[in-house]
Amino acid sequence: MDAEEFRKRGREMIDYVADYLSNIESRRPMPDVEPGYMKTLIREDAPVEPDQWEDVMKDIEPIIMKGVTHWHNPNFHAYFPTANSYPAILGDILSDGIACIGFSWAASPACTELEVHMMNWLGKMLNLPKEFLFSPGGHGGGVIQSTASEVTLTCLLSARTKIINQFKKNNPSIEEGEVISKLICYTSSEAHCSVEKAGLIGAVKMRILEPDEKGSLRGVTLEKAIKEDKAKGLVPFFICATLGTTGCCAFDNIKELGPICEKEDIWMHIDAAYAGSSFICPEYRPLLDGVEHAMSFNFNPHKWLQVTFDCSTLYFRVKDSRLLAGAFVVDPLYLKHDTEGEMPDYRHWHIPLGRRFRSLKLWFVLRLFGQKKLQAQIIQDIKLAKEFEKLVLEDKRFEISFDVIMALVCFRLKGTNEINEKLLKLISEDGRIHIVPSNFKEKYYLRFAVCATSTTSEHVQFAWKVITEMTDKLKV
Amino acid sequence: MDAEEFRKRGREMIDYVADYLSNIESRRPMPDVEPGYMKTLIREDAPVEPDQWEDVMKDIEPIIMKGVTHWHNPNFHAYFPTANSYPAILGDILSDGIACIGFSWAASPACTELEVHMMNWLGKMLNLPKEFLFSPGGHGGGVIQSTASEVTLTCLLSARTKIINQFKKNNPSIEEGEVISKLICYTSSEAHCSVEKAGLIGAVKMRILEPDEKGSLRGVTLEKAIKEDKAKGLVPFFICATLGTTGCCAFDNIKELGPICEKEDIWMHIDAAYAGSSFICPEYRPLLDGVEHAMSFNFNPHKWLQVTFDCSTLYFRVKDSRLLAGAFVVDPLYLKHDTEGEMPDYRHWHIPLGRRFRSLKLWFVLRLFGQKKLQAQIIQDIKLAKEFEKLVLEDKRFEISFDVIMALVCFRLKGTNEINEKLLKLISEDGRIHIVPSNFKEKYYLRFAVCATSTTSEHVQFAWKVITEMTDKLKV
Numbered sequence: 001m002d003a004e005e006f007r008k009r010g011r012e013m014i015d016y017v018a019d020y021l022s023n024i025e026s027r028r029p030m031p032d033v034e035p036g037y038m039k040t041l042i043r044e045d046a047p048v049e050p051d052q053w054e055d056v057m058k059d060i061e062p063i064i065m066k067g068v069t070h071w072h073n074p075n076f077h078a079y080f081p082t083a084n085s086y087p088a089i090l091g092d093i094l095s096d097g098i099a100c101i102g103f104s105w106a107a108s109p110a111c112t113e114l115e116v117h118m119m120n121w122l123g124k125m126l127n128l129p130k131e132f133l134f135s136p137g138g139h140g141g142g143v144i145q146s147t148a149s150e151v152t153l154t155c156l157l158s159a160r161t162k163i164i165n166q167f168k169k170n171n172p173s174i175e176e177g178e179v180i181s182k183l184i185c186y187t188s189s190e191a192h193c194s195v196e197k198a199g200l201i202g203a204v205k206m207r208i209l210e211p212d213e214k215g216s217l218r219g220v221t222l223e224k225a226i227k228e229d230k231a232k233g234l235v236p237f238f239i240c241a242t243l244g245t246t247g248c249c250a251f252d253n254i255k256e257l258g259p260i261c262e263k264e265d266i267w268m269h270i271d272a273a274y275a276g277s278s279f280i281c282p283e284y285r286p287l288l289d290g291v292e293h294a295m296s297f298n299f300n301p302h303k304w305l306q307v308t309f310d311c312s313t314l315y316f317r318v319k320d321s322r323l324l325a326g327a328f329v330v331d332p333l334y335l336k337h338d339t340e341g342e343m344p345d346y347r348h349w350h351i352p353l354g355r356r357f358r359s360l361k362l363w364f365v366l367r368l369f370g371q372k373k374l375q376a377q378i379i380q381d382i383k384l385a386k387e388f389e390k391l392v393l394e395d396k397r398f399e400i401s402f403d404v405i406m407a408l409v410c411f412r413l414k415g416t417n418e419i420n421e422k423l424l425k426l427i428s429e430d431g432r433i434h435i436v437p438s439n440f441k442e443k444y445y446l447r448f449a450v451c452a453t454s455t456t457s458e459h460v461q462f463a464w465k466v467i468t469e470m471t472d473k474l475k476v
Numbered sequence: 477m478d479a480e481e482f483r484k485r486g487r488e489m490i491d492y493v494a495d496y497l498s499n500i501e502s503r504r505p506m507p508d509v510e511p512g513y514m515k516t517l518i519r520e521d522a523p524v525e526p527d528q529w530e531d532v533m534k535d536i537e538p539i540i541m542k543g544v545t546h547w548h549n550p551n552f553h554a555y556f557p558t559a560n561s562y563p564a565i566l567g568d569i570l571s572d573g574i575a576c577i578g579f580s581w582a583a584s585p586a587c588t589e590l591e592v593h594m595m596n597w598l599g600k601m602l603n604l605p606k607e608f609l610f611s612p613g614g615h616g617g618g619v620i621q622s623t624a625s626e627v628t629l630t631c632l633l634s635a636r637t638k639i640i641n642q643f644k645k646n647n648p649s650i651e652e653g654e655v656i657s658k659l660i661c662y663t664s665s666e667a668h669c670s671v672e673k674a675g676l677i678g679a680v681k682m683r684i685l686e687p688d689e690k691g692s693l694r695g696v697t698l699e700k701a702i703k704e705d706k707a708k709g710l711v712p713f714f715i716c717a718t719l720g721t722t723g724c725c726a727f728d729n730i731k732e733l734g735p736i737c738e739k740e741d742i743w744m745h746i747d748a749a750y751a752g753s754s755f756i757c758p759e760y761r762p763l764l765d766g767v768e769h770a771m772s773f774n775f776n777p778h779k780w781l782q783v784t785f786d787c788s789t790l791y792f793r794v795k796d797s798r799l800l801a802g803a804f805v806v807d808p809l810y811l812k813h814d815t816e817g818e819m820p821d822y823r824h825w826h827i828p829l830g831r832r833f834r835s836l837k838l839w840f841v842l843r844l845f846g847q848k849k850l851q852a853q854i855i856q857d858i859k860l861a862k863e864f865e866k867l868v869l870e871d872k873r874f875e876i877s878f879d880v881i882m883a884l885v886c887f888r889l890k891g892t893n894e895i896n897e898k899l900l901k902l903i904s905e906d907g908r909i910h911i912v913p914s915n916f917k918e919k920y921y922l923r924f925a926v927c928a929t930s931t932t933s934e935h936v937q938f939a940w941k942v943i944t945e946m947t948d949k950l951k952v
Contacts, residue, residue, distance in 0.1 A: 014486030017573030030884030084575035098491030099560035110543030177657020370526035
């Protein structure tokens, strides 16, 4: 395909995407296919000679779209949102066109420098303490990673390196394995499953603590655990606190946890993957109070800030990010250049070496939306969740399971888990809306998340109509 | 931005990318900027009200392009190639438009299933043993990850889980830290720096072995190391062998290493990040012989197979990929669905939970190029490297440092490292071409890689002209 054909096909693809997103409501949010559906639709080998463009385009509907879950359908209310916007797509086309790899400053200076500036723009929008930002003579700063899972692992490993180095300072001959077997870290049972995964990968003990009845991990629980573990000869070194848990969007009490961590020299990492975007709104920023106690903070603009996946932003306030991300520093000659130190070499800030020019899509989104419109979307989504909550509360058969703080409503039929499971089954079979369940202290509930930016009050009313119709069938 | 404006702006961006790539040769491969160049060009905060599209586009040249290293300039010969092609960009636009997250089959069935089929298409193109492919009743298969760094870590962790489970079977009360402190794994001093990084993250000892004079790790070296380490009470469990090392594109001798690993129950992982794409050509496939001894195999279509970053493909031949990637299996209710087991849930196959619909760009590339054209590009690039080698050999001042097997030529001025460093400095200051150095057993040399698909014989001749001009200045 030459440049002239690309211009033509590019237009067709842009139009396809515009048509897809404009008419997405006519599709079922969750496709009606069985595992293995594609097998009979796709040939067994790659073609030897090129296919025609028209043949590929013709196959998109029957092969691909047939099995797509439409996350941007306004009736999709499962999981948490994943962002999508026209400005982000346009920034990403530019990133794909440039197709540079930005592992070091020299490998593509613009790739590193725009990321530095975008991390500061975003950090200031969140009113993060200035220790988390890049500044002359400072040591904090931000980096784009792929997912909150990767970020949590990065922070756990950095904390592990820090504590191992402390042990080695006192006892240079100590075995790393010996130190690791003494280490223990913490998280809440409501934390994302990737936190446990990070512990498994880091080969450290992780104690899962019980949150209070609102799903919030409290200081007193952590304090008790630390005391018990230290009595056993263990060394607490890391905690992952969550602001906006996946199950019920609960907020760990970082104002209580933070000072304990500082006193005990425990690295507090904050995972605000979903809720973090809301902190750009002054009315929600108080939920982040206590961040000044954290060593690292993460949220996903690719969830709720109009930036397409992947764009998970991590901020360090550590004194020397390079030292603390020391687990990652390996420096062969072919990556060396003369300018190290003045700009971050992002390859030291995460696990992968190669990296895309991801800050471009952030630049496009922040400029073409502007702060006010990004705030307005979040405020609107939370308002819709409140509207849904009101509908639930007006129906005596239902109860609200958790405070509605963000754009997620957790609700259930009063009664057994089984009856709620039955309700979800009916809703899923019906297929007009898509929601998923969760549970808390053995209580099963349903999650209604406002996901697509095209979701309106009408869709909220429609979702409730579907849910009550299905409930009527249950005759509860 | 609404759909109608997106159609318009999309066309403009497509044209911008087509113009950029068509005229890329007029730009200096490596930009002439100092660290921090962007600071005075970009404002300090995100705009509150939206900027105009025209303002953003107007800023691309003076702010972004000013600092871009143009990896697709035909005179860029640094590192290894990173792929780019019009079909890949078009597939990626579709992926961005759909913007689904494919962590489980249910989260977007097409995202999982197309990846399964594309991994089989690609695996068959490489003529991988069928144990590495998805098949009814089989247990192997492939997955797209972000980078070879991530893949190596995944495999090392899987091997670590496997050996820890073996220990625990015999001694259920054994501490994980105790097992880990006994573990040792291997790689060559010529392996990519990410292998060492994986060892640091996995908290296991890694012994760096010396390759032979051609940069190839040999069986006898591994055998000796295993014997020594076992005598010390250590437990060898993993080796990362490389086909096409980053420094000099050497090939570890997997036909020698493989049987040793099988005998000793050591997990052999093969990193063929760069060279792997060449195995789609029958004439280069023999370089992969011995893969039947490996537990896992990786290469990066995003390097040399026309697929834009990120697309690093990992094949497992393990009996139960889920069991062996057991380090990653964490299963909360909100991710459960009824169809597990029939199709892979890719979240168990790597570190991140979220994942893009990356197989779309692979589908576009494989269909719109066809196998023959992809082979032709590789054969052409290697031919150009051979042409460059011939030019070097004809100039008595120079020597070739390693056999030219792929599209990389390692060469140096006969004489000291210092004189070669001086030569590189002149070439870099001149700026018409971009190359980077490496070293081997303390000998410094220069690397000439054929990177851009637009590189022709004329560019090879031009590069040599620049190099000899600079050499003449040195008066050697």
